[in-house]
Amino acid sequence: MELQSSLGARSPSEYVLDTYVTAFIVLEMIGLCGTALMLFTALVGRDVVRHFTWFSFVFSFLVSTTSYLLLFFAGQLYNRTPPYALCLTQAALIYAVPSFNAGNTLALVGQLYFNVQSQMGEGRQRTQKIWGTALLLFPYCYFWAMVIACLVIGSTHKSAVLGPFVGGSYCFLGVPAPAKISAITVAILLLPTIALEVSIGRMLYKNWLVLRHQNHFPLNTVIRILVFTAVGILVIGLGVVFAILELPDPRLNIVIAIGMSMTFIISL
Numbered sequence: 001m002e003l004q005s006s007l008g009a010r011s012p013s014e015y016v017l018d019t020y021v022t023a024f025i026v027l028e029m030i031g032l033c034g035t036a037l038m039l040f041t042a043l044v045g046r047d048v049v050r051h052f053t054w055f056s057f058v059f060s061f062l063v064s065t066t067s068y069l070l071l072f073f074a075g076q077l078y079n080r081t082p083p084y085a086l087c088l089t090q091a092a093l094i095y096a097v098p099s100f101n102a103g104n105t106l107a108l109v110g111q112l113y114f115n116v117q118s119q120m121g122e123g124r125q126r127t128q129k130i131w132g133t134a135l136l137l138f139p140y141c142y143f144w145a146m147v148i149a150c151l152v153i154g155s156t157h158k159s160a161v162l163g164p165f166v167g168g169s170y171c172f173l174g175v176p177a178p179a180k181i182s183a184i185t186v187a188i189l190l191l192p193t194i195a196l197e198v199s200i201g202r203m204l205y206k207n208w209l210v211l212r213h214q215n216h217f218p219l220n221t222v223i224r225i226l227v228f229t230a231v232g233i234l235v236i237g238l239g240v241v242f243a244i245l246e247l248p249d250p251r252l253n254i255v256i257a258i259g260m261s262m263t264f265i266i267s268l
Contacts, residue, residue, distance in 0.1 A: 092150035103139025
């Protein structure tokens with residue numbers, strides 16, 4: 001299907017909306033390239049050892065930015081009626097990535113909590129390993145379940161698969177169920193994530209004088225990860241707001257894209 005022509009008489013508001021789309025794409029590309037570079041550097045570098053949960057967390061945001069850019073990569077950005085299969089695929093991914101991001105954020109913070117707890121001589125290693133493995137696997141299981149559910153909904157209700165709205169750059173489903181399920185899941189996952197971050201902060205505060213003198217304990221890295229995941233939580237929360245809106249606000253999209261870029265910048 002041909003791209004929608006940008007020639008002809010256009011109102012000032014249309015130019016403003018096109019500016020939002022351009023800004024959104026640029027910011028998402030920064031986030032995509034940044035997280036890809038960060039992941040590649042960590043994979044080939046041997047100076048710093050990363051846990052599986054960190055790789056999974058970064059990978060989840062790589063999937064998220066790619067999902068938002070799918071129409072752009074396919075050359076269908078300004079096409080209000082993109083190919084059905086492409087549109088349905090993007091819609092399914094976009095409704096699945098908030099819980100995918102939230103689950104991986106919980107896994108990362110949970111692993112950090114276990115590390116700090118072990119440093120304090122608390123917790124059981126076997127229990128921590130079981131919980132760590134479960135937290136690492138859960139986001140992927142739920143992600144694919146959500147993608148398949150959205151694909152089924154879109155396949156049985158083809159009229160519900162909608163192309164980008166004016167000023168938008170992604171497809172979505174015109175039924176409320178996926179957005180509500182995504183929002184509820186993210187809320188459930190973010191509550192323990194925030195609780196764990198508060199617990200980590202309390203443990204660090206109570207044992208600050210001891211930990212700051214332990215050369216083998218990467219205190220600066222812990223603090224950076226806490227800030228890193230806090231920004232991730234903000235982005236995920238905004239992603240849920242986007243998901244539950246019938247027609248997402250282009251300005252909200254810009255805020256989400258800025259958050260994606262910030263997760264890369266903070267990690268430098």
